[in-house]
Amino acid sequence: MTEPLLSVRDLRVTFPTRQGEFQAVRGIDFDLGRERLGVVGESGSGKSMTGRAILGLVRPPGRVEAARMELEGQSILNLPDRQMRAIRGGRISMVMQDPKFSLNPVMTVGQQIIEAYRLHARAPRAAARDKALQMLEAVQIRDPERVMDSYPHQVSGGMGQRIMIAMMLAPNPQILIADEPTSALDVSVRTEVLHIMDRLVRDRGMGLIFISHDLNLVAQFCDRVLIMYAGRVVETLPARDLHRAQHPYTRGLLNSLPRLDAPVDRLPVLERQDSWKGL
Amino acid sequence: MSAMTRPPESRRDWLLSDAPQTRRQARLGAIYQGWLTFRANRLAMVGLIVLVVLIGMAILAPWISPQNPYAQNLANRLQPPSAAHWLGTDALGRDILSRLIHGSRITLFIVGTVALIAPVIGLLIGTVAGFAGGWVDQVLMRVTDIFLAFPKLILALAFVAALGPSIGNAVLALALTAWPPYARLARAETLTIRNADFIAAARLQGAGRLRLLIRHIWPLCLSSLIVRVALDMAGIILSAAGLGFLGLGAQPPLPEWGAMISDGRGYILDFWWVAAMPGIAIFLVSMAFNLLGDGLRDVLDPKGDKS
């Protein structure tokens, strides 16, 4: 097997609280190749914190520790701010949950994409503009010229998310971290956005970390799935085998979803066990 | 003693419990949480300590001041700080330290009264305007705008000039000029709160408008008002001192700090301490209120609640 894009060993994220230290992520290991890796868990499982830790976005007093956190062999653990900024956006990008909060409301869409691109590519303005148009076309926005000149409040949620993806993929990063990129979107728009992300990732040979609470979606969209519970990975398995998952937590999550094709009178309820927390 | 009969948990655990068993425990716990947050802000603690000292000084003034603040001793006038007069004496030979200590009562009186009147007026007008909307809102906010259109001190000067110079009128004038910003703030808060789901839920229980206003909206507006008042205190002390300085506030021989600076103005080059000592006192207390306000913001900001 070739060297992974991203290699993480024993990642821990710790926050001090009044009642002592709280570990949001408690020692997780994984490698990411040129694949779509799903990270699934409920709120508080540490899935988002894992994404933020990789990007160096955990704010003090939170602490990130790891035995190893390497991007193509180069350590990116607790890099100085300057170097981290070059990696963030340039080599690893992130798409957040709600485009409403991640786009700057007082800049046009075009300005934001151009700025984001020039920050990393140092291209002249005209070239950056061409690139921005190209990217908007790539995310299947018709009439990109008009969209370039509109403000974020003038576009719909699904369009906003596609713009975010265009912006994040413009510098041609090796890894895209998507944190619940479709949970704020309607199902019909969701399909569209996923499709675009899927194609771009596949065409460019990128690594994708897809953080979500939606097991079924991840099962259908990703290649491999990590299931997180209380800051640890409880199970890793190929996405197509998700429905054959062994761990009781994964099984419990799957069963607790109401299903259109299999009606039940009562939904099975997840009985949490302390042993799942490990350690 | 009593600790022996308690269950093994410490008082701290009891207060910080996530599952309080009684109303009292819940309330005390909430207060203790706030206190812990406040205590974590060192500067705010400094502010609090300064203010506690000030209040102590005001209460104990007759017992701790070394001399009578009104006792003149013309033979001893304009003495620099010394063992007998720690902060020196003024133009009439009065002990400046004693005057400052007694003056703290006046300062606290002014601050306390203004802090009671202005935010209450502001809260009433702002929340009613924001909650009622329509023409009520229009009328109340235009009145607020008219008050806001004048510089505060000028307006206060006009009030005092009309009512006659005295400490009571100075306080009244300050309170009447200080409320408009609070009304604005309270209205803005009300506008965001009134569409919240918990207000809708209360309406669905049949809660009337008055109840919504008093039970649901006021408690949320109050916290930001308290923070704002604490931060504004410095300005109020300075305005009060300004009125005193202009001779429109406390009248001689009352040891009001602003008036004391005014008295020392004539000798400021040769006998600096006469004006500087009350100046330092005003500075310290203003700063203390500012620091306190900052700490209170940490505690009272509803977004700061751990979720």
Place this chain on the structure above:
Amino acid sequence: MLNVDDLSVWFGQAPDRVTAVHDATFDVAPGESFGLVGESGSGKSTILRAIAGLIPGWSGRIAVDGQAQAGDRRDRAFFRTVQMVFQDPYASLHPRHSVDAVLAETLRLQGMDRIDQRIVTLLDDVGLGRGFRFRYPHQLSGGQRQRVAIARALAAEPRLLLLDEPTSALDVSVQAEILNLLADLREEHGLTYLMVSHDLSVIAHMCDRLAVMQQGRIVEILPAARLRQGQGSTPYTTQLIAASAGYKAEVARPLRWPPKTGH
């Protein structure tokens, strides 16, 4: 139990008036559980709010128990018959009121007696227990908050509950618990539900019949069984069913094209 005829709901005044719901008509029988399903902006929550009297601007007819309602005025009898559970349990509880304060105020407003006793019963009913009585919202998880909100809605012993996406802000395992709780309560208290959701499978699980909404209009009304079999009679319903089945790379294609811009 509930009759809605030709309901149109709008926001704002004449020149900038935006109509969110057009001519919605449906009936909910006593004891029935009726669902409203649609994407964001389809007007499903707006209908609920208009029924509850939280929106003044509507025309048509809303009748509860045969009693026609007008504007945003509702009388005491209405509040004792109809209650609502909101979508976001973080926004529907007053941040400075403890569970005890919330329930006590509600019971007092509804003119109930034996308040202490009733609070304990309500907390037991929603599976919280009396240990939660004196907690503040920030000491509760999302699911626990939603249970408090349900307890508050039940305090008046209503017969019709309006459920506005009661589980969309919750984790799936917690969603299962809340849905089970709602099903149990319905059985125990003989409640009628009008439930709004964007999630077809949740609606299919909870409801007997449902109305599919698109851009402010009811597209069709069908029994949940038909939905489960994937038999919508309009293309929109069929598309919605297909889209909610999940992501399939091969069939991925836009439903609406071009996507609408602006609001």
